[in-house]
Amino acid sequence: MADEVKLYGFRGSPYGCRVEIALNLKGIEYEFIQEDLSDKSADLIKYNPVHKKIPVLMHNGKPISESLVVVEYIDDVWKGVPILPRDAHEKARARFWAKFIDDKCIPAVFKALGSHGQEQAVAEAQEQLQFLENELKGNKFFGGDNINLVDISATYLAYWLGGAEEAIGIKVLTKDKFPKLTEWCENFVNCQTVKDTLIPREILVAFYKKRFGKA
């Protein structure tokens, strides 16, 4: 029986994007169902009653939620291009950095953006970004030559952050402080599996201008 794969998402969500990148890496065909986040469908609420959020992956009728849980699920089910390292210690390391991005890095960046570039908030965000800068260690990606869970987790930083910075008129991820991370952003968004999932930059910037009251 062929797999039935559906993704409840929202075009422009970096979290939904993580799942799409993982599906693309494995070459899986799926149906994308666009949700109206101001009027969530009965299906979405049924499939993610705890958080009522996208993305939700439906695989043969079974729902899976929380983007990083979904990405690991995809890696567990479908062989092919690996998303996590096979070595247990390297796997733990990848999970650590993916969690760090979600728990520490992105919230700090949100705070810096929300404050419209207030010095202390930017400094704190840059402190977290510095850990990632160091972790790249001269590799093209966090996964080495190919993208892995950590790169996928950092999707927001690669594309959405730049759009928000442009909209507000501030810079958090600067080239002089973060040369490796800046190059990583460029390399990441140019991956074929990533490119197709991104919304046009003008739309992203316009969205952020409205969101941060700069329109």
Added chain:
Amino acid sequence: MAKEELILLDFWASMYGMRVRIALAEKGIPYDYKEQDLRNKSQLLLDSNPVHKKIPVLIHKGNPICESSIIVEYIDEVWNHKAPLFPSDPCGKARARFWADFIDKKLYQIGRKLYTTKGEEHEAARVEFIECLKLLEGELGDKPYFGGESFGYLDVSLIPFYSWFQAYETYGNFNLELECPKLIAWAKRCIQNKESVSSTLPELPKVFAFVQYLRKRFGIDD
């Protein structure tokens, strides 16, 4: 395997540390336990977890692993000869990870508010805490354990919080046995049937005394 190959940096009252201790006990693995002074962190801790500077940290053959949920998965993968903590099907794994993530994002922070806040914030925390426990109760259903017939990853993730229940009840001003009877029954079942749990969890009054001490330190009236 020599005890020195495995070192656990931990703090006795930490529910995150307890997860790791329970997982190691489930697998029957000897290790060197090093109690940490969290007000005066050791160089070993700072070197092993430079990003968060937090316990627990498991050091295996010189390699540190941080974040309790990640450490427990690591233990399950490396020592897969005994007591598997995850089901073999990816869906079951994803479900366990989803709920462990829910516990991490919600339970600790809301629980902390029960003994550190007052007024409206405290009242909101009371409501949310019970809501969280009821959702977990729903996930447990009529199964003996979250893992089904056997004690698993989600059981390991949640059971340490039980040792904090006297503190939560007192400062939250509720009776958890009345609010979530199935969950309390599950917790007692874990303590009764699993030596890894009964030998790891500190006595509830001891944790309660620790929370009283924390409140004094934060300057909160009793």
